Amino acid sequence: MADVGDQRITIHEVARRAGVSHQTVSRYFTRIEGLKPATRQKIEAVVSELNYRPNLVARSMRAKRTGRLAAILPSTPNLTHSNLLGTLSALAQAEGYRLEVVTIVGDARIRADRVLELATSGGFEGILSLSPLPLDPARSPIPIVTTADYDEQMHCQGELADASVVRDIMKHLVSLGHQVFFHIAGPQTYASARSRKLVYETTVKELGLRSHGVADGDWTGRSGYDAIQELPAASGVTAVLAANDYAAMGAIRAALERGWRVPDDISVFGWDDFDMGRYSTPSLSTVAVDREALGREAIQKLIAAVRHDEPPETTHGPINRIIIRESVGPAPHSQRSTS
Amino acid sequence: MADVGDQRITIHEVARRAGVSHQTVSRYFTRIEGLKPATRQKIEAVVSELNYRPNLVARSMRAKRTGRLAAILPSTPNLTHSNLLGTLSALAQAEGYRLEVVTIVGDARIRADRVLELATSGGFEGILSLSPLPLDPARSPIPIVTTADYDEQMHCQGELADASVVRDIMKHLVSLGHQVFFHIAGPQTYASARSRKLVYETTVKELGLRSHGVADGDWTGRSGYDAIQELPAASGVTAVLAANDYAAMGAIRAALERGWRVPDDISVFGWDDFDMGRYSTPSLSTVAVDREALGREAIQKLIAAVRHDEPPETTHGPINRIIIRESVGPAPHSQRSTS
DNA sequence: CTGAAAGCGCTTACAG
DNA sequence: CTGAAAGCGCTTACAG
Numbered sequence: 001m002a003d004v005g006d007q008r009i010t011i012h013e014v015a016r017r018a019g020v021s022h023q024t025v026s027r028y029f030t031r032i033e034g035l036k037p038a039t040r041q042k043i044e045a046v047v048s049e050l051n052y053r054p055n056l057v058a059r060s061m062r063a064k065r066t067g068r069l070a071a072i073l074p075s076t077p078n079l080t081h082s083n084l085l086g087t088l089s090a091l092a093q094a095e096g097y098r099l100e101v102v103t104i105v106g107d108a109r110i111r112a113d114r115v116l117e118l119a120t121s122g123g124f125e126g127i128l129s130l131s132p133l134p135l136d137p138a139r140s141p142i143p144i145v146t147t148a149d150y151d152e153q154m155h156c157q158g159e160l161a162d163a164s165v166v167r168d169i170m171k172h173l174v175s176l177g178h179q180v181f182f183h184i185a186g187p188q189t190y191a192s193a194r195s196r197k198l199v200y201e202t203t204v205k206e207l208g209l210r211s212h213g214v215a216d217g218d219w220t221g222r223s224g225y226d227a228i229q230e231l232p233a234a235s236g237v238t239a240v241l242a243a244n245d246y247a248a249m250g251a252i253r254a255a256l257e258r259g260w261r262v263p264d265d266i267s268v269f270g271w272d273d274f275d276m277g278r279y280s281t282p283s284l285s286t287v288a289v290d291r292e293a294l295g296r297e298a299i300q301k302l303i304a305a306v307r308h309d310e311p312p313e314t315t316h317g318p319i320n321r322i323i324i325r326e327s328v329g330p331a332p333h334s335q336r337s338t339s
Numbered sequence: 340m341a342d343v344g345d346q347r348i349t350i351h352e353v354a355r356r357a358g359v360s361h362q363t364v365s366r367y368f369t370r371i372e373g374l375k376p377a378t379r380q381k382i383e384a385v386v387s388e389l390n391y392r393p394n395l396v397a398r399s400m401r402a403k404r405t406g407r408l409a410a411i412l413p414s415t416p417n418l419t420h421s422n423l424l425g426t427l428s429a430l431a432q433a434e435g436y437r438l439e440v441v442t443i444v445g446d447a448r449i450r451a452d453r454v455l456e457l458a459t460s461g462g463f464e465g466i467l468s469l470s471p472l473p474l475d476p477a478r479s480p481i482p483i484v485t486t487a488d489y490d491e492q493m494h495c496q497g498e499l500a501d502a503s504v505v506r507d508i509m510k511h512l513v514s515l516g517h518q519v520f521f522h523i524a525g526p527q528t529y530a531s532a533r534s535r536k537l538v539y540e541t542t543v544k545e546l547g548l549r550s551h552g553v554a555d556g557d558w559t560g561r562s563g564y565d566a567i568q569e570l571p572a573a574s575g576v577t578a579v580l581a582a583n584d585y586a587a588m589g590a591i592r593a594a595l596e597r598g599w600r601v602p603d604d605i606s607v608f609g610w611d612d613f614d615m616g617r618y619s620t621p622s623l624s625t626v627a628v629d630r631e632a633l634g635r636e637a638i639q640k641l642i643a644a645v646r647h648d649e650p651p652e653t654t655h656g657p658i659n660r661i662i663i664r665e666s667v668g669p670a671p672h673s674q675r676s677t678s
Numbered sequence: 679c680t681g682a683a684a685g686c687g688c689t690t691a692c693a694g
Numbered sequence: 695c696t697g698a699a700a701g702c703g704c705t706t707a708c709a710g
Binding site for chain 1: 392443455584
């Protein structure tokens with residue numbers, strides 16, 4: 001049980017072995033030039049022999065600049081399906097920053113606490129949150145920027161501005177003859193789920209539609225499946241809006257099992273444009289969210305804040321794009337009979 | 340453009356305002372007891388007024404113990420579909436550690452570098468990698484444990500030991516009368532993709548099967564779709580093993596579009612047990628990977644290493660479970676005719 | 679081009 | 695129970 005190889009190599013040890021002062025070793029790591037080739041070589045030899053690397057904690061405590069930004073990822077899978085992380089990382093790198101992607105687990109309260117901890121940890125110059133956080137940025141010693149999520153966009157641009165997507169979907173369905181709607185919601189702890197539900201309900205009233213109401217869901221296929229299975233046979237529902245693609249898939253499955261054809265008898269919309277929805281049968285109508293545009297904008301805003309620059313202009317186009325595939329079609333001419 | 344609220348509050352400032360020494364403030368944060376209630380209250384008032392939080396970087400530089408572990412997540416989505424992260428986090432917490440989940444973007448070389456950087460950063464006591472890494476743990480000053488991934492398990496337990504799953508699948512298909520196989524591989528930069536391909540090829544030989552070969556894929560639905568679309572009409576393939584569920588979904592879609600019934604004409608297997616595969620039609624036969632068991636084992640191993648304890652016994656059962664759903668059935672009695 | 683001094687913000691013995 | 699001293703491993707002016 002001897003403690004093997006556990007002692008940390010310090011810059012002093014490297015300096016001693018190389019026969020130079022520790023400041024010179026420090027320079028070797030921080031400056032590109034300004035070292036005599038001979039000195040450089042001596043240090044290089046010792047560094048690679050000892051496999052030494054500077055302690056970043058110590059460095060960042062002394063140097064004001066750490067060159068590191070943190071991207072806070074929610075632990076839901078929605079964001080990982082694109083190359084968003086790679087894009088953000090590359091953008092940060094182009095501006096001379098490292099991006100560390102941190103997933104924070106727990107409820108909103110815990111997550112906010114941990115983010116504040118990261119902010120005061122001294123390791124980062126700025127924080128990018130890829131999901132809304134119940135956090136006052138003023139409480140943080142470093143800039144915190146949140147991506148304009150679906151719902152935030154809504155709030156920024158005036159009540160229900162971006163919600164036009166949900167309304168557009170419903171209008172489209174109305175134009176196809178649908179009259180009785182049904183919403184399978186996401187967990188109401190998520191702002192995006194709350195807002196989709198809100199807009200659904202608002203639009204039902206606004207357009208004078210009939211709604212069988214809203215089922216509570218939790219993003220899973222099972223929740224969509226259950227919601228449709230429990231639908232009364234005579235509900236008359238012909239159009240279903242699910243909170244995401246998983247729930248939509250479950251809904252379609254349940255409909256098919258009940259002998260309802262999709263889309264001939266009932267149309268189903270998802271949200272997120274997951275890869276599998278494109279290839280399922282029927283393929284899934286959905287909403288593609290341009291998270292890369294949101295992320296790009298957010299990280300540029302963050303870097304500007306870290307540098308005390310003016311925030312950049314917002315230039316991206318629409319974030320949400322409706323994709324209509326096989327799961328949506330004209331409403332059936334006659335009502336379904338009870339099976 | 341005044342720099343607003345950017346100066347960091349130090350422990351000295353808190354101490355000054357509370358009328359105590361900075362060590363007393365330090366004690367307020369590190370020890371549960373040992374402060375006079377009056378002193379505690381004075382400090383508490385100042386802390387909440389200034390919203391002060393100790394600089395963790397400074398703390399971890401001075402104190403040898405940081406109480407933090409890092410979990411390195413690959414930027415592929417496979418792992419985020421379960422509550423693995425929550426489980427790991429809870430396990431760490433129960434042992435008195437914080438788990439910080441870090442996603443590292445880039446190719447294997449870059450990722451290995453960044454992990455080494457984290458290891459020497461001084462911020463963590465141990466690192467758990469949830470994907471294989473081209474990294475010599477001996478080069479790290481702190482313990483690094485990698486979850487026994489599909490392929491690693493294989494190597495640990497002797498060549499092809501765990502590969503039994505792929506072989507079991509193929510044997511099952513043979514028992515259903517299938518004779519001509521086809522594999523849609525994952526990107527060969529991934530160890531798991533390489534190993535599935537290897538075992539496929541080995542088993543073809545071992546069981547004396549006919550194989551139409553291996554298509555190069557990249558985990559996406561599109562790659563599965565293309566592979567099947569490009570299959571010669573007279574290939575005679577009746578059993579397809581896809582590298583993951585996405586590719587399998589694409590394969591099924593392409594087969595249906597070519598007028599091949601699934602599973603009547605052709606059977607398709609996926610891998611990963613993604614949520615949507617359960618509800619698609621036909622539902623997807625797949626392999627469920629018990630990543631939680633792997634993760635649990637890995638983090639216990641890591642914590643033991645950090646504490647210089649004996650590593651715990653490996654007690655989990657089989658990691659991979661074959662799930663047979665509608666996409667797999669008996670081989671067609673007669674060969675398909677060219678359409 | 680390189681070395682001696684000071685200090686980043688905290689914690690940990692050690693006194694009182 | 696609380697304060698004065700030392701030091702974690704580095705970098706940044708400042709001299710030479």
